[in-house]
Amino acid sequence: MGDLKALQHTLRDLDGQGYGSYNRLKGTYDMGGFRLSVDHTQVDPYAPPSKIRVMLARDQIQLPGHVTQTRPQRIAAADHLARRFHAAVQGRTTSQDQPPRSKPRGSYGNGSHQGETTALKTYAHGQQVLERSTVLITDDRVEVRLEVALPAAGRRIKGRAAEHVLTQQLPQVVAAALDPENRDDDALVAHVQLYLDQLHVAESLKDRGLVAFVGDGSVLPRRAGDSDLPLEQGAIPFTTPGSLDVSFELPSGKTVRGMGIPEGITVIVGGGYHGKSTLLAALSGGVYPHVAGDGREWVITRRDAVAIRAEDGRCVTGVDISPFITGLPTGVDTREFTTTNASGSTSQAANLVEALGAGTSTVLIDEDTSATNFMIRDDRMKRLIPPHREPITPFVERVKPMLEHTGVSTVLVAGGTGAFFDVADQVIVMEAYRPRDVTEQARQIAQDTPWGDESDDVDVNGREVAPFRARTPRILHAPSLNPRSKTKPNRARGRTEIQVGRQNIDLSAVSQLVDAGQTAALARALDELATTTPHNVALERAAFERICSMERDGLDALSAHGGHPGYLAAPRQQELQAAVNRFRGLRLANGSAQRAND
Structure with a gap:
């Protein structure tokens, strides 16, 4: 020295x-x-x-x-x-x-x-x-x-x-x-205590039968569409409808009150620019604790919640999307659906099924970023296109069976359709960034103008659809993550891209990946999956064990050398699986090589 x-x-x-x-x-x-x-x-x-x-x-x-x-x-x-x-x-x-x-x-x-x-x-x-x-x-x-x-x-x-x-x-x-x-050690102590209080609420949600919590006084709007910082002037503090009011006693001795979103199917409605998508975005980010003064520090969502959207053009490898899409005119088996160029509907179906495989308990969906034909199908279209010519069973007909068969809750923003009123357990309207419980009113509207009858295994047209059941695990062919073109370790390019050999994994649609350090950690985790995953291990299991190893051994263990490990931040297993699933070179040991030209 x-x-x-x-x-x-x-x-x-x-x-x-x-x-x-x-x-x-x-x-x-x-x-x-x-x-x-x-x-x-x-x-x-x-x-x-x-x-x-x-x-x-x-x-x-x-x-x-x-x-x-x-x-x-x-x-x-x-x-x-x-x-x-x-x-x-x-x-x-x-x-x-x-x-x-x-x-x-x-x-x-x-x-x-x-x-x-x-x-x-x-x-x-x-x-x-x-x-x-x-x-x-x-x-x-x-x-x-x-x-x-x-x-x-x-x-x-x-x-x-x-x-x-x-x-x-x-x-x-x-x-x-x-x-x-x-x-300022008082600030240090306060920072740590807030973090522990937030973890306590997150860990208490399941026992309370809740999927998310929004504290009174939260400031949900951001300064701009590309900013994480809270709106400073003109922001309307969040206030809880009495019917959804809950409180938590915190380890710090304080009490926090706000709106609890129960398990089940929650539909968020409201006029344009009244805050419904802003609320959903806050819930999406609520899987992570936030700093004091952020405005969203008391927006807390179950840690395994996944935001789902359509993602035109993404690759899909061996995913069972048959609960939503079956009987494609090309004859492709949607129980092992594979394509290099998914459409809006097939990509959203794949994103949802992959989230279920990643162990999520809650999915978050915004109508604005969804494929319309995946979400709903109105009576006029049903009359024009006969059931046997439509391979998609819309989400509105499958969301309730999904809850009943898998236990996975849904929080959904709907601004242009009331189709989900029939299946909603609670409906919240956002009016000038203030929520109001309109569940009973929505149920009355649904009763007066029914959308259709839902059934577990038969859609409104009487056609059989695949039930939600345990599927054959997708067995990862680990060497496929290490292509011949790869001569150097994987490299993260900012928050939204990982370079694997001559290929790039596009993560721009993975909205809960919030830090470039997480992407850097994912790049290194993919390297380890390629070289350490045993034969006959399910992709979901391999990803879960890699994240557990990261938590046990620390982020430094991802470094290829001693000393400075680089700038890494901990990702969730949901984002690790999202990265694997979007790698165009991915192969499954038990998968079909057939690909759809979607």
């Missing part, structure tokens, strides 16, 4: 040398107040930044012991410290005459690697509190992972500038973010 003087001497000696000589920095240095580990140096000024770690002993950092004892406490405490460190980097290393440019969620620092306002780069967290690899808290140390764009003039090392970054700016950031005298 070197020390501060050794680091200074090396950097001065490197001044003016070729950029590759930065490789001499690798190693660990005692900086006095902390240890610095240089794990990886970039090969040239335009390569990804160098990876470094800051390590402090627990007795030195003096974190409150009572909020770092359990795994959930450490997840929340690490999230808080990572946010402080990011704020300190932005405040300490950004020049005053050039304010930082805004960056998309999941981006590093500000600007490019050269000529930018800061050399130190930290991961910008979103509104969700996730387990991340950014900060590690153990029994004996606290470790912060970050990156640094080592300064250069052309392809020559600027040693004096690098010395300023690593021996002056970095210690200032560490002191500002982590020094006990500069920390």
Whole structure:
């Protein structure tokens, strides 16, 4: 191990040398107040930044012991410290005459690697509190992972500038973010306690017969369609209809009240721009805890809930969509449906069946992002197109059997049809972002103007449809996840794409994938699935065990090398399965090779 003087001497000696000589920095240095580990140096000024770690002993950092004892406490405490460190980097290393440019969620620092306002780069967290690899808290140390764009003039090392970054700016950031005298430990304790309170509500939903909860006073609207931040001006706080009012006693001793959405079939209606889709989006994001002040921190949904939508053009491999679609004119067996180019209806059917296989207890569906012919079929169309010519049994006729046979609840936004009134257990209308229970009124309307009779295994036209039953597991052919074109580990490209060899997995429609770090973790998990999954293991089981391993061993276990693991965030098994299912090279050991030209 070197020390501060050794680091200074090396950097001065490197001044003016070729950029590759930065490789001499690798190693660990005692900086006095902390240890610095240089794990990886970039090969040239335009390569990804160098990876470094800051390590402090627990007795030195003096974190409150009572909020770092359990795994959930450490997840929340690490999230808080990572946010402080990011704020300190932005405040300490950004020049005053050039304010930082805004960056998309999941981006590093500000600007490019050269000529930018800061050399130190930290991961910008979103509104969700996730387990991340950014900060590690153990029994004996606290470790912060970050990156640094080592300064250069052309392809020559600027040693004096690098010395300023690593021996002056970095210690200032560490002191500002982590020094006990500069920390606000009351804020740390509050952050951890809120996280624990949110977990308590999430874990209590099933016992209370609920699929979701929306706290009174929540601010659901966002500042813009592409923003996670709450609307600040003109936002209408959420108020609960009396009939759906519930309360939770929290571990902190506080009580939170709000609207409980019961198990069953819930239909959300309302006029345009009155907040129904906003409510559903909040419920979709409610599978993750949120930071205080987000406005949605008390919107809490069962952790396994999955948002379902149509996804034209996605690939589908060996999925049994026969409960919704059967008797295709091409003769393709929809019990093992496979296509490289799914339509809106077949993609939505596949998304739903895959969610059931991933163990979801609740599906969230918005009419606006659904295939109309998958959702409903009116009387006029039934008269024009005879039943034997229509392979799709619409969701309105299958949602109730799905609940009865699988126990899976549905929360659905409907703005243009009242067809679901017949099957709804509760109907909520949104009026200017305020909910009202109109279940009895909707039932009366359904009674006066019936849509049709539902049956478990026969649709309204008397045609047999496949029941919801236990299906043959899809056995993963793991080598298919490791194609011949692949010469390097999988690589995440932002939040919505994973590169596997020469192929890309498009995850843009997987809306509950909220952080680029989750996508990076998925990329590495796919690598492990390809190389460690035994023969004759169901895809769903393999994904479940991979997530359990991630939770048991930590995100660092996904790293291919020691030291800096990169920026990773914990995904759910639902998103891991979504990534596998969207890989066009996926093959099943027990699947048919027949593909539909959908």
